[in-house]
Amino acid sequence: xxxxxxxxxxxxxxxxxxxxxxxxxxxxxxxxxxxxxxxxxxxxxxxxxxxxxxxxxxxxxxxxxxxxxxxxxxxxxxxxxxxxxxxxxxxxxxxxxxxxxxxxxxxxxxxxxxxxxxxxxxxxxxxxxxxxxxxxxxxxxxxxxxxxxxxxxxxxxxxxxxxxxxxxxxxxxxxxxxxxxxxxxxxxxxxxxxxxxxxxxxxxxxxxxxxxxxxxxxxxxxxxxxxxxxxxxxxxxxxxxxxxxxxxxxxxxxxxxxxxxxxxxxxxxxxxxxxxxxxxxxxxxxxxxxxxxxxxxxxxxxxxxxxxxxxxxxxxxxxxxxxxxxxxxxxxxxxxxxxxxxxxxxxxxxxxxxxxxxxxxxxxxxxxxxxxxxxxxxxxxx
Amino acid sequence: xxxxxxxxxxxxxxxxxxxxxxxxxxxxxxxxxxxxxxxxxxxxxxxxxxxxxxxxxxxxxxxxxxxxxxxxxxxxxxxxxxxxxxxxxxxxxxxxxxxxxxxxxxxxxxxxxxxxxxxxxxxxxxxxxxxxxxxxxxxxxxxxxxxxxxxxxxxxxxxxxxxxxxxxxxxxxxxxxxxxxxxxxxxxxxxxxxxxxxxxxxxxxxxxxxxxxxxxxxxxxxxxxxxxxxxxxxxxxxxxxxxxxxxxxxxxxxxxxxxxxxxxxxxxxxxxxxxxxxxxxxxxxxxxxxxxxxxxxxxxxxxxxxxxxxxxxxxxxxxxxxxxxxxxxxxxxxxxxxxxxxxxxxxxxxx
Numbered sequence: 001x002x003x004x005x006x007x008x009x010x011x012x013x014x015x016x017x018x019x020x021x022x023x024x025x026x027x028x029x030x031x032x033x034x035x036x037x038x039x040x041x042x043x044x045x046x047x048x049x050x051x052x053x054x055x056x057x058x059x060x061x062x063x064x065x066x067x068x069x070x071x072x073x074x075x076x077x078x079x080x081x082x083x084x085x086x087x088x089x090x091x092x093x094x095x096x097x098x099x100x101x102x103x104x105x106x107x108x109x110x111x112x113x114x115x116x117x118x119x120x121x122x123x124x125x126x127x128x129x130x131x132x133x134x135x136x137x138x139x140x141x142x143x144x145x146x147x148x149x150x151x152x153x154x155x156x157x158x159x160x161x162x163x164x165x166x167x168x169x170x171x172x173x174x175x176x177x178x179x180x181x182x183x184x185x186x187x188x189x190x191x192x193x194x195x196x197x198x199x200x201x202x203x204x205x206x207x208x209x210x211x212x213x214x215x216x217x218x219x220x221x222x223x224x225x226x227x228x229x230x231x232x233x234x235x236x237x238x239x240x241x242x243x244x245x246x247x248x249x250x251x252x253x254x255x256x257x258x259x260x261x262x263x264x265x266x267x268x269x270x271x272x273x274x275x276x277x278x279x280x281x282x283x284x285x286x287x288x289x290x291x292x293x294x295x296x297x298x299x300x301x302x303x304x305x306x307x308x309x310x311x312x313x314x315x316x317x318x319x320x321x322x323x324x325x326x327x328x329x330x331x332x333x334x335x336x337x338x339x340x341x342x343x344x345x346x347x348x349x350x351x352x353x354x355x356x357x358x359x360x361x362x363x364x365x366x367x368x369x370x371x372x373x374x375x376x377x378x379x380x381x382x
Numbered sequence: 383x384x385x386x387x388x389x390x391x392x393x394x395x396x397x398x399x400x401x402x403x404x405x406x407x408x409x410x411x412x413x414x415x416x417x418x419x420x421x422x423x424x425x426x427x428x429x430x431x432x433x434x435x436x437x438x439x440x441x442x443x444x445x446x447x448x449x450x451x452x453x454x455x456x457x458x459x460x461x462x463x464x465x466x467x468x469x470x471x472x473x474x475x476x477x478x479x480x481x482x483x484x485x486x487x488x489x490x491x492x493x494x495x496x497x498x499x500x501x502x503x504x505x506x507x508x509x510x511x512x513x514x515x516x517x518x519x520x521x522x523x524x525x526x527x528x529x530x531x532x533x534x535x536x537x538x539x540x541x542x543x544x545x546x547x548x549x550x551x552x553x554x555x556x557x558x559x560x561x562x563x564x565x566x567x568x569x570x571x572x573x574x575x576x577x578x579x580x581x582x583x584x585x586x587x588x589x590x591x592x593x594x595x596x597x598x599x600x601x602x603x604x605x606x607x608x609x610x611x612x613x614x615x616x617x618x619x620x621x622x623x624x625x626x627x628x629x630x631x632x633x634x635x636x637x638x639x640x641x642x643x644x645x646x647x648x649x650x651x652x653x654x655x656x657x658x659x660x661x662x663x664x665x666x667x668x669x670x671x672x673x674x675x676x677x678x679x680x681x682x683x684x685x686x687x688x689x690x691x692x693x694x695x696x697x698x699x700x701x702x703x704x705x706x707x708x709x710x711x712x713x714x715x716x717x718x719x720x721x722x723x724x725x726x727x728x729x730x731x732x733x
Contacts, residue, residue, distance in 0.1 A: 056722045057682050058634070072726060084729030087678040089658070090636075136681075137654040172658055172677030 039342055040359075041185040044109065045100050047164070048182040051076045057091035057167070062123040064163035068095045077114045080176040094166040094177060100156055100184065107186045108198040108343075109156075113147035114180020116168055120147070123165040124155050132232060135169045145232060145337070146180050150198065150225050192356040193262065193346035194254055197246055197327075201226045201340075207241035212273035212328045218245065227264050230339040244329040244340060250347075255321050258350040263310035265342040266331055272312055273328040275320065280312035309360060311353055418487055418525070418562035422475060424541075425559050428453045434468035434544075439500040441540035445472045453559055454491050456551035471543040471554060475561065479535040484563040485573070485712070486533070488541065490524035491557015496546040497524060502539055504532040505577065507602055511611040512546050519609050523557060526602070527575040527711065568638060568724050570714030574623055574695070578603045578708075580610075584618035589649040589696045595622045604640050607707040621697040621708060627688055627715070634718035635688060637695070639679040641710040644670040645700040648681055651693055656681025661700055670702040675709075680721065688715075 053074035060066060074083050080092060103109065111129075113122065118141035119133025130149040133142030156162055168176060190196060203224035204211065224233055230242065250259075261279070263270065271281045282305050319325060331339060348356060430451035437443050451460050457469065477486075488506065490499055495518035496510030507526030510519030533539060545553055579598040587593055601610040603621065608614065629635065637648065637655060645659030659674035699707065716724070 054722060055725050056634075056718050058718075072729070084732045085725060086728070086732075088680075088725055089677055090680045091682050136656055137684075139657060173673055 040188045041110065041112070041181075042188050043181075043183050043185055044102055044104070045098055045184040046182075047096055047098060047113075047184065048076055050074070051177075052095040053080070053092065055080075055085065055088055055090065055092040057093070061093045061095065062126055062128075062165045062167070064126050064161070064165075066095075066165075071095070074176070076177045077179045077182055078176065079117070079174040079178050080170075081174055085175075089170050089172050089175060092168050092170070092176065094164075094168065096164045097161050098164070099161060100158065103153060103156060103158060104186050106196065107190050108196075109151050109153060110185045110187070111147075111149045111151050111164070112181045112183055112185055113149075113166065113177055114182050115143060115145070115178050116147055116166070117141075117143040117174050117176060117178045118171050119169045121167045122147070122149065123163075123167075124151060125157055125162055126165075127155060129155065130232070131234075133169075134236070135167075139169070139171060140236065141171060142231075142236075143174075143178075145229075148228065148232070150228060151184075187343045189264075189344040189356065189359075190346075192348055192352040193344050194259075194349055194352065195248065195251070195347035196344075197248065197346040198226065198343060200224065202245040203230070203242065205235065205238060205240070205242045207243070207330065211243045211245070212278070212330070213276045214326045216245065216328075221245070224339070226340045227343045227345050228339070229267070229337040229341045231337050235338075238338060239333050239335050242331050242333070242339070244327075244331065246327045247324055248327070248347075249324050250319070250321055254347065254349075258316070259314045259319065260348040260350065260353040261312045261314050261327065262344050262346060262348050262353070262356070263312070263329065263340055264345050265307060266310060266329075266340050267306040267336070267338050268334045269305050269332040270310065270340075271330040272310075273330070274314060274318050275326055276328075277318050279315060279318065282308055282310065284312070285310065309356075311348065311356070314347075418489070418564055420558070420560050421481065421484075421486070421563055422561040423559075424473065424475065424561065425453060427451070428554075429472040430457070430469065432457075432462065432465055432467065432469040435470075438470045438472065439542040439544065440503050441538075443472075448472070451553075453554045454556045455553070456494065456555045457547075457553040458551055462552075466547050466549050466552060469545050469547070469553065471541075471545065473541050474538050475541060476537070477533055477535055477539050477561070481563065482530070482533075482535055485570075485575075486528045486530075487562045487564060488524075488526045488528055489558060489560055489562055490526070490543060490554060491559050492520065492522070492555055493524055493543070493545055494518075494520040494551050494553060494555045495548050498544040499524065499526055500540075500542040500544075501528055501532050502534060503542075504529070505600075506532065507605070508611075509605075509609045510546075511613060515611065516546070516548065517611075517613045518548060520555075522609055525562075527573075527604075529576040530573060564712075568712045568714075568716060569720055570638065570712055570716050571629060571635075571720070572625055572627060572715040573712075574625060574714040575603060575711050576623075577601070579622040580607065580612075580619065582612065582615055582617065582619045584620070584698070584700075586698075588620045588622065589654075589698070590652050591694050593622070593696075598622070601707075603708045603713050604711040605707070606643065606705040606709040607701075608705050612706075616701050616703050616706060619699050619701070619706065621695075621699070623695045625693055625695065625715075627690060627693055629688075629690075629715075629717070631688075631690055632685075634685070635683045635715050636718055636721045637679075637681045637683055637715055638712050638721075639681070639697070639708055640713050641675065641677065642679060642697075642699060642708050643675040643704070643706050644702050645674050646679070647698045648679075649696045649698075650683060650687050651689065652696075653684070653687050655683050655687060659700075661698075669700065682718070683715075 050073045052068040052071040054071045119135050122130045134140035200223040202218050202221040204221045269282050272279050285308050427450045429445040429448040431448045496512050498508040499506055509522050509524050511517040577600045579595040580601040581598040647657040648655050658677050662669040
């Protein structure tokens with residue numbers, strides 16, 4: 001399925017003159033803006049290029065030992081329609097064999113597969129690692145979600161071949177692994193973390209103020225990978241409130257000094273609690289992130305929250321040193337994708353926070369172009 | 383994340399969709415004439431009689447006393463000037479056994495105004511609508527798939543064409559009449575291009591095996607329903623077809639339904655096996671993106687759904703405007719292995 005997606009939405013043109021002036025500015029600066037706000041991911045293994053491909057459907061094709069040497073070859077990313085399979089709709093499988101010898105030691109690794117049209121199930125070395133959209137009979141497209149999955153390091157075979165197998169179902173029009181980055185990546189912003197909270201957090205949809213408290217029965221909470229949208233983890237189309245909880249203890253080397261909690265980017269609004277007490281929300285960030293915030297003209301109808309980088313100073317008196325600390329994050333997602341969807345997520349020292357802020361200063365909304373962009377347009381940052 | 387489609391853009395897309403809907407109504411026959419190649423030319427002398435008698439569709443009827451008439455050409459030019467109403471054309475043809483593995487089509491050209499075509503007494507196609515619900519289809523080329531079970535290989539086969547002409551020119555007036563084979567034959571294991579049961583309206587009980595479709599209309603698949611007595615009908619409709627499967631039970635099968643206008647949901651033995659497009663939940667018919675009608679349908683059938691012996695396919699369709707129905711083939715069942723091969727060959731032919 002393919003629909004033309006507009007990346008720019010005109011909210012309310014103030015006047016024709018304003019609009020044309022602003023449009024010109026947008027053309028001049030939108031490209032760099034677009035890049036600057038993307039995640040700073042670095043490639044470990046390039047997976048674009050030739051993949052083995054077959055239309056059809058057989059679960060045996062997820063098996064790493066399956067012999068796909070008789071299969072066709074297709075260029076990834078790219079629609080299969082553009083590569084000889086015009087008009088084909090339905091199931092198809094992609095397979096790619098690769099080796100990996102430069103795995104980072106403690107940094108989460110992400111598999112990026114760009115956009116897959118329409119729905120897919122992804123296997124690494126025979127193990128199902130992700131599913132986006134829904135396969136028939138309860139078909140549901142996920143063609144506009146960029147696939148990004150955290151892969152636990154132990155899933156990789158460090159000494160030999162690894163096989164990714166992707167089962168794709170396309171309903172109609174464009175099909176396949178159609179565009180976007182394809183490879184294994186890590187997030188360079190994770191280097192600013194002294195304590196990395198990437199991983200599985202406890203998760204519950206709905207809203208209950210009591211969930212901020214340290215003593216909550218988490219029996220009926222599920223596990224959700226952070227950072228990643230909840231839509232990519234089974235909560236298709238969920239909008240509204242949801243809570244995340246995560247427990248940590250500080251190591252010896254962090255027993256003194258100011259510490260900051262980084263929660264990356266959250267879609268849309270977050271309220272953050274440590275050991276039962278509120279330490280911040282996204283609106284605390286607004287003043288020093290938006291150059292023109294105090295201008296009443298620009299405070300209406302804004303859509304900046306999902307794109308703001310969350311870093312909250314941790315009040316020393318609320319932190320247990322030593323002992324177990326509990327973070328609870330109440331998230332409200334207005335519509336579209338939701339959740340703690342982009343890193344870095346973890347603890348930063350004052351110094352690393354400063355380095356992190358400096359690195360992203362020009363991409364977090366504190367300049368005139370961002371003011372223009374954020375006031376008059378909504379835009380994709382992916 | 384905010385991903386909102388500009389309303390203006392949506393409006394433009396809507397206009398484009400409308401344009402697509404309007405522009406594709408003209409094209410509906412499968413395969414397109416250029417994809418067919420001629421096996422036997424049937425231009426020339428046919429037996430002909432004006433009048434209406436249902437015995438005349440039967441092979442055993444003796445038409446040796448009938449007039450002969452040149453096909454194609456209006457009967458007004460051949461001694462029947464001024465005649466309007468019913469008439470029959472008949473012709474015997476031999477079909478060799480060596481054509482058994484081909485998909486055979488009978489092209490009857492352009493018929494003015496309405497026709498029904500029989501092979502060996504079996505209806506294989508109909509276009510337009512006879513009185514009392516008369517509607518002409520004088521501008522449609524008649525290309526009918528011949529179900530293999532109706533063919534008498536290495537023997538004589540009787541083609542009978544029932545025609546109704548309202549006024550002015552009448553009969554098989556033009557075209558390249560003949561027996562053709564389809565060039566892009568997919569090699570169906572079970573060919574379902576034949577008469578199906580058909581009923582307008584919507585009722586989910588129609589998917590069930592035991593649903594009684596005895597009193598439903600019969601129409602041809604593939605062909606748009608507008609040419610088969612349901613002119614100007616838009617909205618919901620269901621197709622049902624019983625078929626016999628003798629393929630091994632563990633064989634992976636794909637149900638090929640060609641192209642459907644616009645949205646469909648398909649059941650085999652009451653189990654949903656595929657769908658294209660989204661049915662509206664609020665009962666409105668404003669559901670099509672304008673692209674579904676052009677999507678080629680091949681639904682992978684879950685294991686265990688198809689039984690050895692009798693099976694029932696039920697197809698629920700919503701046509702949001704213009705022509706409607708399962709309008710372009712191939713239609714039938716194929717093993718997954720052959721289906722994969724078919725698509726690889728298409729790709730190879732392109733390179």
